[in-house]
Amino acid sequence: MATGRTHRPATRSRGIPEATVARLPLYLRALTALSERSVPTVSSEELAAAAGVNSAKLRKDFSYLGSYGTRGVGYDVEYLVYQISRELGLTQDWPVVIVGIGNLGAALANYGGFASRGFRVAALIDADPAMAGKPVAGIAVQHTDELEKIIEDNGVHIGVIATPAGAAQQVSERLIAAGVTSILNFAPTVLQVPDGVDVRKVDLSIELQILAFHEQRKAGEEATAEAVVADAVAEAAAKDVKDTAAEQSAEAKRTAAAEAAVPSAARAEATARTESTDRKGPDGDVPAVMPA
Amino acid sequence: MATGRTHRPATRSRGIPEATVARLPLYLRALTALSERSVPTVSSEELAAAAGVNSAKLRKDFSYLGSYGTRGVGYDVEYLVYQISRELGLTQDWPVVIVGIGNLGAALANYGGFASRGFRVAALIDADPAMAGKPVAGIAVQHTDELEKIIEDNGVHIGVIATPAGAAQQVSERLIAAGVTSILNFAPTVLQVPDGVDVRKVDLSIELQILAFHEQRKAGEEATAEAVVADAVAEAAAKDVKDTAAEQSAEAKRTAAAEAAVPSAARAEATARTESTDRKGPDGDVPAVMPA
DNA sequence: CCGTGTGAAGCAATTCACAGCG
DNA sequence: CGCTGTGAATTGCTTCACACGG
Structure with a gap:
């Protein structure tokens, strides 16, 4: 997800939780789709499914906006679209x-x-x-x-x-x-x-890094004995490096860690990786664009 | 921020909180910048400032990875770069x-x-x-x-x-x-x-909508009496519409709300806005791209 | 009787504050 | 003495479960 910055601590009574605000556009999108298909009403269950959240959360979210539903029936699509748009400030240009x-x-x-x-x-x-x-x-x-x-x-x-x-x-x-x-x-x-x-x-690259983290976990679950061993070695080597940190230059340390960490076959690839991480250009990760 | 989906509930002992995982790439970026400037060590305070978080959070985050700092000194930049990269799975291709x-x-x-x-x-x-x-x-x-x-x-x-x-x-x-x-x-x-x-x-549009929400709040604080009144009217009108919901068609309702909500001068603009929201093309918000 | 709206319980993340180590 | 590492306190979010109203 893109990340945000917290705002002021809910100025007064009508403070809508930040997490809720972040989901309103999601609901709005789902509602707009329903509106286009001329669906008159939705239940929290249906709308929640369309927005990819659970229904209790959705109802709680809407409760911060007011009581816009009808018990036993659900929510009026057009009316909710209007309310959420207004809350988000999308009724203006x-x-x-x-x-x-x-x-x-x-x-x-x-x-x-x-x-x-x-x-x-x-x-x-x-x-x-x-x-x-x-x-x-x-x-x-x-x-x-x-x-x-x-x-x-x-x-x-x-x-x-x-x-x-x-x-x-x-x-x-x-x-x-x-x-x-x-x-x-x-x-x-x-x-x-x-x-x-x-x-x-x-x-963009942060999102990929987060995915890589989870991906790595998945791989680790079906870990081969070899991989487990390799990791244990890496861990040990890393600790080792840390312990002697005081006497070594930072550069030497990192290199030592990389070398010690990866046995035999895996070595070439891992080393290459480490180097290319280092080689990254100054402020290099630019999404595109103009020369400053 | 871009948003994510929660993963499994921390498979076993070494479960790093999702919130922490999401910040690791941030720390990594800050550390890489320091590394390029050949800075050997940083304190949690300095690094936190560079990453845009507070130092207690940063220390807590690092504590999930292990004890990689040196009391009284700080963190070894190169060493941390390596540890975080490894944790994120960036040491592989x-x-x-x-x-x-x-x-x-x-x-x-x-x-x-x-x-x-x-x-x-x-x-x-x-x-x-x-x-x-x-x-x-x-x-x-x-x-x-x-x-x-x-x-x-x-x-x-x-x-x-x-x-x-x-x-x-x-x-x-x-x-x-x-x-x-x-x-x-x-x-x-x-x-x-x-x-x-x-x-x-x-x-992309969700992020802008969240900004619009906060932006609207800011505008509301320096609200003129007129604006406050207008809003109160809108609120009342909205309630009214809701109360009579059962007897009206959805379409008529929304229109009524929009019309009743905005008095005099502001009307033209608000109405235009509402219309254009409705007019949105089917599945229209495509970031770019190829015909399916 | 069904689905909303919401207190209350449960979790997760953040912040505090300080003990402990280099 | 300074800064890390971390229990404890706190805040905020999510989930549960059910009372309430159409």
Whole structure:
């Protein structure tokens, strides 16, 4: 999942839990699909199945919004669509800017899911002068120099950052200074922002890493004796390295660990892996995009 | 954040909390940056700041992996990089396939962050015959017909779905049947998968909707009297509609709510919004991509 | 009688605060 | 003395189970 940042601690009485807020768009999507099929009502059970959650959770979530269902019947689809849209603030128009029009930025600009939810791409911004004026998704790309003016003229409060990691912090500062208070960050960096500014981040490689973790577990369950042994050796070697940490240079240590950890046949591959991890370019994992 | 699906309930003793797993890649990124700057050690305080979390949480997280720090000193950067990489399973090579080579799929194929973390794009797959053979990010796109063969020949366990929503479920079934057990889903649909298969989803428009929710709250705080009144009216109108729900058609109801909700000046805009929400195309929010 | 709405119980994650070790 | 590692306290989320109302 993309990850988020906690907001203020539920300002007052009508505080909807963050976890619930994160699921509302899911319900909305399921409801919209039902609405298109002209389904008049749904039970919590049905809707929950469509949204991929369990029904108790769904009912609890809706209870924070109010009593919008009918006992013995279920929920009125159209009515719920309206209520959730309103709660999410989708009954108004949100102009957004996308900064960094590389592969990813362009994909985002072309993404139909924004427009259909009340998000209007007000401008595309890139630091590359060669990009300026080029149309992407039917909108002419503008140069970073115009950033402040664009934000202010369009009353933009939400910005999307799809620049390389190195540019992201600076871009966020300019966005915020110009009036943006919510940022969706695709650059693989932690943004430092003042209080009152919300940042949500989406990091593609983080999601894959989490999957790899679970995948590894699965593999471990049907582990061959060999693999188990290899792992035990690695563990032991690792401990060893740690124990002597004080006397060795960091570099030597890591190498020693990698070498000791992987016996015979597996060695070549594991070593290669370790090296390529090290070789990663500076701030290298950029989702795409423009030269800062 | 992108959202995930819970896994099995911590199979045995060494169960690392899911929340911790989700942060490990973050720590790894911060540590890699330090490593590149040849920083030998970090304190939990420093590393936490770099990763954007608080230090108590970080220490607790690391405590699940083992005692890898040195009291009074901090953590050895290289050593921790190695331990976390190993825990995440990044010391091995993970071939992945990307299905759906539209704007988003192409952006993912070009994304440098995968390769640098041990993920190797083994194949790009698209249903459009016209795409077959075309090189994207230096790899020739293959046709969906080849899907099973590709998965099996390359021993792929992780698949990325970047198709339109309508194609996603079917693609996931084929991937799973061929041996994939972890899926990163960019299509705006809930995938139905058997036990033992992990799905993580990234939905761009969901992230924006969550931001919009908070953004709306911020606006509400500096609310003008007018806005507050308008909202109260909307609330009352909504209740009213609900009360008479039984006698009205769903469609009439929603319209009534929208009309009653928004007095005078604000009306035009709000009505427009409601309409456009309704007008959304069927399965319309596709991140990009190939015709199924 | 069926499905919502919700207190209460159960879990999981976060934060606190400090003992213990280098 | 400083910083890690961790029990204990706390907060927040999920799940259970059933009373209540249409």
